[in-house]
Amino acid sequence: MIHEMKQAKNAAGLFAGWQETMVWSCLQGVMGRVYGDDGEEPVSAMALLGDFCFFAGKPHRELVLEAPGLEGRDFLIMTPRDQGWAKLIEDCHGTGVQRSVRYAIKKEPDVFDRDRLRAAVDSLPEGYELRAMDQGLFLRCLEIPWCRDWVALYGDYAQYRERGLGAVILKDGEPVSGASSYSGYLGGIEIEIDTRADYRRRGLAYICGAKLILDCLERGWYPSWDAQNLWSVALAEKLGYHFDHEYVVYEWNGQS
Template sequence: MIYKLEDTKTVNYLFEKWDEGVIWGCLEKVMGDIYVDNLNNPTSAMAILGDFCYFAGKLNEELVMFKPDKFKNSIIMVPEDTEWGTLIEKCFGNKAEKTTRYAMKKEKGVFNVEHLKSIAEGLSKEYEIKIIDEKLYNACFKEQWSRDFVAQYDTYEMYSEKGMGVAILKDGELISAASSYSGFKDGIEVEIATRKDYRHKGLASICGAKLILECIKKGWYPSWDARIMWSVKMAEKLGYHFSHEYVAYNVNYND
């Protein structure tokens, strides 16, 4: 049997190797859920938030195969080590696409505020930059490219409490934003994107710089994880430092 864990402190030790904002949010019960093999003495655990699923502890095939009701048709599974990765491949075969992702170092106080201000203030007058309010929160759901800015927050009230974001508008239309994919105590996991027809204009960097500045004001840490090298380069431009590559699996349950 697999169980949803309420007393998440009992599995802190299982996730000691991890340095991920999504996992922090689950362990701190800010957002997401933890599932385990045993409620009284858990030895295997799975942290789930949105599109991401992280494994830790003793290998457990039942845990890997377990599909909570909130799972979508696909999920990004991140193994703790190669043994967990091998188990994911065994369980899902060609339904699991092996990919490489890129972790940035978690370094509080590393950002150069004046440098970020110079980037954030470089927006052309034809655009407008705004904090994501309730109107923009709702607007993010209207198109697929912008949903992840707010999708993990069930209501605007939840978003305003546990997240934050900035958006660039052109003639009132949302065209780029940097927002919290998820939240943890005193921080957020950054989600950043630009609408296809406005890419390569530096808008994402401006949004990113502005979001980091807003986080600094609140005493929050903006954790950054990258799917592609372009995201790594942008993060480095904003003051982050590269940490390491890691393996993830895009698992499609419908294949």
């Protein structure tokens, strides 16, 4: 039987050393949920936040096959702590999951060159407007599928204002690029960055990424970055981050 853990910190030992802020968000009770094979002293656990879940401890078939949060979804990124979990995910879901690779970026609080980031912000081309995420933009982004993830995990703007940050580039009053907090944890955010397809390759993501990093540093937060692809790695490195390692994930498509 799977239990939602009322005291998520009881599973902290199973996730110890995992440098993933979405796991931290769940364990801290800031965002997301933690499930385990036992509500008090689990030996198997899953942290679930947004489109991501993370498996740790002893591989547990029921947790993978009937993981809370799967019902009603058609997509989820499953991250195994070790090869045992990876094999179990493959066994349980078969062709319903696609094995993929993501790229972890080092967490180095003192690595950023603020002068270089300010210069990036100042390079905004004429005709564009760079704005901090406010309530109006928050509500507008919720309505736009391609940038909805910038704000979708926050229950309302009040929660976003407390736990999130964002920088949005507008063209003719509409968002065309932005960097925002996909999720938040105590002391920082996990960055979500994207540019509308018809405005890519113009350096806009670099500009709003630089702005968001500066705003985080001003607040005393760490702007964590995890890369989906090599383009994201390259952008992160341009902003001052350093690549750490590749890791395996499984993209679940709603079937098993």
